[in-house]
Amino acid sequence: MTNRKESFNDVIDHMSKIEGAPVDPEMGSLPLGIRIIGYVIIGFTGLMTLTVLIFGLFD
Numbered sequence: 001m002t003n004r005k006e007s008f009n010d011v012i013d014h015m016s017k018i019e020g021a022p023v024d025p026e027m028g029s030l031p032l033g034i035r036i037i038g039y040v041i042i043g044f045t046g047l048m049t050l051t052v053l054i055f056g057l058f059d
Contacts, residue, residue, distance in 0.1 A: 030038075
């Protein structure tokens, strides 16, 4: 038995089979390099948001 979701309709199922890519990739299934880049971008965005909020209070 596969761990695959049922498709919404036959067209989406057909496109998924042709493209060979999952509809919604999970973060754990991505290659390590792409996961690290994603974590760095998300972390950097969070830190910059906090920095802007903190320095905004000093103004």
